Amino acid sequence: MSFKCNLYTTLSERTALDKTMEPGGIELEGTLINSSNIINPSIHIYRSAETLASYNYMVIPNFNRRYFITDVQALTAETCIVSGHVDVLSTYKGAIRENTAVIARAENKWNLYLDDNLIKVSSIPKILTKQYFDGGYFTKNPGIALVVVGGNNQ
Amino acid sequence: MLYADFKGYLNYTDTEYHTTILCDNRLYEMMPDDGSVVQLLTAKPEGYDSSAEMTEAIYEALKFAPGTYRSTYDISPDAESDTDFLDWLDVFGFRSDSKVEYEAPINTIIIPIESPGVSQYGIGNLWLPAGGGGSFFNCSTNIPYTGYTYVMAVGGMSCCNWVEYPYEPTHPKHFQWQFAIYPEGYVNRGIIDFGALTSEPGQLYVKRIASVSMECWQYTSGDLIGKWNVSIRLSKATNNITNLAGGPFDGAQLGPIHDTENPSTDEDDNSNKGGNGDGDNSSFPVTIPELPTRDMTSAGGVRIYTLDPSDILTLMSYLNSNAPGDAILKWWQNPIQAILSLHYLPYPLDIPSGATAESVKVLGIDTGVTAFPAKQFQTIHFGKYELKPDSKTYLDYSPYTKVSIYLPGIGIRELNTDDVMNQRIWVVYNCDNITGQFMAFVAVGDKEKDATVKYSFCGQVAAPFPLSQENWGNTFIAGATLAAGALAGGVAAAGKATAAAGEGSFISGAANAEAGKAAGAAIGKQALNIGSSANALSKPTITRSGTVSGTTSLFGVRQPYLIVERPNYLPYQSMAAVKGFPCGMCLKLSDLKGYSVIESVHLSGIPATEGEIEEIETLLKGGVIL
Numbered sequence: 001m002s003f004k005c006n007l008y009t010t011l012s013e014r015t016a017l018d019k020t021m022e023p024g025g026i027e028l029e030g031t032l033i034n035s036s037n038i039i040n041p042s043i044h045i046y047r048s049a050e051t052l053a054s055y056n057y058m059v060i061p062n063f064n065r066r067y068f069i070t071d072v073q074a075l076t077a078e079t080c081i082v083s084g085h086v087d088v089l090s091t092y093k094g095a096i097r098e099n100t101a102v103i104a105r106a107e108n109k110w111n112l113y114l115d116d117n118l119i120k121v122s123s124i125p126k127i128l129t130k131q132y133f134d135g136g137y138f139t140k141n142p143g144i145a146l147v148v149v150g151g152n153n154q
Numbered sequence: 155m156l157y158a159d160f161k162g163y164l165n166y167t168d169t170e171y172h173t174t175i176l177c178d179n180r181l182y183e184m185m186p187d188d189g190s191v192v193q194l195l196t197a198k199p200e201g202y203d204s205s206a207e208m209t210e211a212i213y214e215a216l217k218f219a220p221g222t223y224r225s226t227y228d229i230s231p232d233a234e235s236d237t238d239f240l241d242w243l244d245v246f247g248f249r250s251d252s253k254v255e256y257e258a259p260i261n262t263i264i265i266p267i268e269s270p271g272v273s274q275y276g277i278g279n280l281w282l283p284a285g286g287g288g289s290f291f292n293c294s295t296n297i298p299y300t301g302y303t304y305v306m307a308v309g310g311m312s313c314c315n316w317v318e319y320p321y322e323p324t325h326p327k328h329f330q331w332q333f334a335i336y337p338e339g340y341v342n343r344g345i346i347d348f349g350a351l352t353s354e355p356g357q358l359y360v361k362r363i364a365s366v367s368m369e370c371w372q373y374t375s376g377d378l379i380g381k382w383n384v385s386i387r388l389s390k391a392t393n394n395i396t397n398l399a400g401g402p403f404d405g406a407q408l409g410p411i412h413d414t415e416n417p418s419t420d421e422d423d424n425s426n427k428g429g430n431g432d433g434d435n436s437s438f439p440v441t442i443p444e445l446p447t448r449d450m451t452s453a454g455g456v457r458i459y460t461l462d463p464s465d466i467l468t469l470m471s472y473l474n475s476n477a478p479g480d481a482i483l484k485w486w487q488n489p490i491q492a493i494l495s496l497h498y499l500p501y502p503l504d505i506p507s508g509a510t511a512e513s514v515k516v517l518g519i520d521t522g523v524t525a526f527p528a529k530q531f532q533t534i535h536f537g538k539y540e541l542k543p544d545s546k547t548y549l550d551y552s553p554y555t556k557v558s559i560y561l562p563g564i565g566i567r568e569l570n571t572d573d574v575m576n577q578r579i580w581v582v583y584n585c586d587n588i589t590g591q592f593m594a595f596v597a598v599g600d601k602e603k604d605a606t607v608k609y610s611f612c613g614q615v616a617a618p619f620p621l622s623q624e625n626w627g628n629t630f631i632a633g634a635t636l637a638a639g640a641l642a643g644g645v646a647a648a649g650k651a652t653a654a655a656g657e658g659s660f661i662s663g664a665a666n667a668e669a670g671k672a673a674g675a676a677i678g679k680q681a682l683n684i685g686s687s688a689n690a691l692s693k694p695t696i697t698r699s700g701t702v703s704g705t706t707s708l709f710g711v712r713q714p715y716l717i718v719e720r721p722n723y724l725p726y727q728s729m730a731a732v733k734g735f736p737c738g739m740c741l742k743l744s745d746l747k748g749y750s751v752i753e754s755v756h757l758s759g760i761p762a763t764e765g766e767i768e769e770i771e772t773l774l775k776g777g778v779i780l
Contacts (some may be wrong), residue, residue: 010267013608013779015773015776015777015778015779017778017779017780018198018779018780022239023362023530024300032299034726038547039763039765039766041387043301052579055158066615083270086485086766086769087600088762088766088769088770088773089770089773089778091225091762091772092760092761092762092766095674095759095760095761096169096743096757096760096770096774097742097743097744098742098743098759099742099743099753099755099756099757099758099760099773099780100737100740100741100742100751100755101739101740101743101753101755102738102739102740102752102754102755103736103739103740103746103750103751103752103753104734104736104737104752104775105216105409105733105734105735105736105737105742105749105751105777106737106746106748106749106750106751107662107731107734107735107736107746107747107748107749108730108746108747108748109737109739109741109745109746110730110734110735110736110737111735111736111737111738111739112545112546112547112548112735112736113547113548113551114548114736114737114738115548115736116547116548116735116736117297118547118722118729118733119547119723119724119726119729120724120726121549121554121721121722121723121724122721122722122723122724123758124719124722125207125719125720125721125722126613126718126719126720126722127717127718127719127720128717128718128719128720129715129717129718130539130541130716130717130718131539131541131712131717132713132715133536133537133538133539133579133581133713133714133715134537134538135500135535135536135537135538135581136534136535137536137537137562137712138500138501138562138563138615138710138712138713139500139501139502139712140712141281142498142499142500142501142617142708143460143498143499143500143501143502143503144460144462144463144466144472144496144497144498144499144619145458145460145495145496145497145498145503145587145588145590146458146461146465146466146469146493146495146496146514146523147456147457147458147461147493147494147495147496147497147588148456148458148459148492148493148494148516149455149456149492149493149494149517150455
């Protein structure tokens with residue numbers, strides 16, 4: 001049974017949930033080869049390897065999944081087997097975002113007062129002497145105190 | 155999420171019609187993050203004519219980035235208007251951790267309120283001064299404004315550049331509203347409706363306030379004229395603020411939120427298993443103590459004088475005088491025993507106000523010294539130093555940063571960095587001028603009088619001045635003894651002469667050892683032998699008071715200073731996009747943007763295969779870009 005495959009080129013990071021597709025995607029017909037599955041599908045596509053070489057991403061609407069293209073194997077001049085692996089992050093990004101998690105590190109929600117061994121610290125510390133306090137001080141000319149028992153009226 | 159038992163509070167004060175509501179940062183933590191907008195409501199309809207009742211008609215809705223900032227919303231009347239209740243809303247924010255306010259109007263949003271009778275809708279009434287940068291106002295247009303019901307709704311407000319700052323749960327956070335209430339006698343009608351305060355898309359973080367109450371005071375010319383409590387009930391709205399204005403809230407107060415996925419907190423009896431502490435984190439201000447009000451000088455038992463070097467010379471001259479009259483008085487009364495101490499102090503002595511110079515008498519004997527009496531106790535204020543963080547990261551605190559303080563008269567002492575970082579450090583000495591002992595206080599706080607004492611050290615800064623007294627009185631005793639011996643030996647003439655000489659000496663007051671020696675020379679060998687003993691007896695007796703130790707306090711550095719050892723870190727700011735920074739919070743993933751690493755998650759609601767779920771979890775824990 002054939003189904004539609006939409007092939008794209010993406011330059012987005014592999015770990016990004018939202019992937020941006022470059023212009024020039026194509027829609028093709030393909031058939032799943034017998035030994036593959038929907039997680040790692042291998043699909044017969046009637047196109048030359050040269051035609052498919054520039055694509056690295058595909059969407060198979062019938063499977064409700066998005067895939068990284070992992071291999072393009074030319075069977076004949078006009079036939080290829082395109083292998084892929086499901087992009088779970090993009091496929092399920094909506095549901096993933098609905099989950100709550102304990103976040104270890106983040107780009108936009110962080111607290112730098114938590115210990116972070118990724119900040120590199122030199123073994124040579126900065127030893128600083130800070131300026132004097134801004135109030136009084138001991139004087140160079142000391143005061144002289146005479147302490148007498150009995151007071152002055154005896 | 156479960157935030158069941160929280161009792162939030164708003165402290166509501168009103169001074170001269172300016173009202174402040176403070177909301178503790180725990181409110182942030184206790185609100186749900188389920189995406190809902192929460193309204194704080196009262197049930198009062200419109201039409202009340204006192205400021206008190208007006209305040210009961212405050213609607214609140216809070217929706218903002220979590221706990222990063224403190225904001226002030228200041229609603230002030232126009233002083234020249236007698237009809238408008240509210241003329242403008244001034245919004246500005248400042249960071250609580252840095253204690254530095256952003257100066258208006260940089261982050262100021264002013265929302266004018268039209269005169270009564272003019273239809274008023276939210277959109278289009280934002281006036282953004284220069285420097286406001288990116289602020290916006292997207293109030294719902296469905297809020298009615300009719301007649302004398304003034305409805306002001308802040309449907310959305312960007313946090314300007316506030317969101318660029320980190321969430322810092324270790325710092326106290328408050329958000330604050332300030333309302334200016336129109337003076338008594340004016341009809342204050344209507345409803346102030348604060349809608350959802352939101353930040354930029356993706357930065358939203360909605361939580362719930364469980365319960366809020368306000369206590370209100372109203373003053374006129376400094377007199378308290380009214381005090382009342384206001385309870386604010388809660389409403390859980392779904393999205394915006396379209397249906398809140400004008401009508402009383404008739405919904406039930408929200409009960410504890412039960413988390414079906416993690417039901418243990420509110421359903422199980424965990425009362426004896428920890429985790430339910432309500433943490434009394436209030437701190438009592440232990441301030442620097444004042445000096446004792448009574449001292450020895452006021453009691454009259456002891457006098458302390460502040461001398462000049464010339465006074466010391468005069469005193470020494472007196473104490474070592476061999477004038478017969480002085481000698482006999484000193485022999486008789488031994489005044490040096492009444493001089494407890496003569497010492498240097500490395501600071502000028504405080505002289506009581508109105509004091510005049512007086513003759514210094516010791517046991518009633520005038521020493522010839524004229525000096526000012528001084529106080530026994532005095533305080534030396536060394537001032538402050540504000541220790542600011544370097545990186546504003548964990549590296550600014552212990553054990554990474556070390557702080558020591560040098561204290562004059564004490565030396566260098568190590569401080570707990572956590573005590574003093576980002577604080578004003580005050581050093582104050584309370585000194586006893588009689589003993590030279592002192593107690594040094596190291597306190598932290600904005601002002602010295604309110605600073606909390608963190609450390610106290612004892613020291614001694616008196617440098618004793620060597621003091622001596624020559625006691626020639628013994629010489630005269632020896633002379634008298636010799637004279638008596640000669641008489642007993644039958645050398646009558648010599649004895650008489652000696653006795654006469656001695657008596658004359660006593661009478662004339664010529665305390666002269668040579669007189670004794672001359673007498674001895676006249677009485678022969680035996681007498682000479684006796685005179686030899688008398689010579690030994692007649693050497694001046696030196697009485698020493700004090701020691702020569704303890705002068706080091708005069709040589710040390712005379713002002714406090716800090717020694718700070720800081721980590722030398724490499725630039726880290728650009729790491730956020732590549733590695734992220736520590737977060738540690740439990741958040742909905744939709745609240746995150748950019749690179750994120752998940753520490754723990756129980757994935758649910760994903761229509762994926764088991765293998766895919768495992769892969770998702772692995773990827774999340776390895777770091778993804780959300």
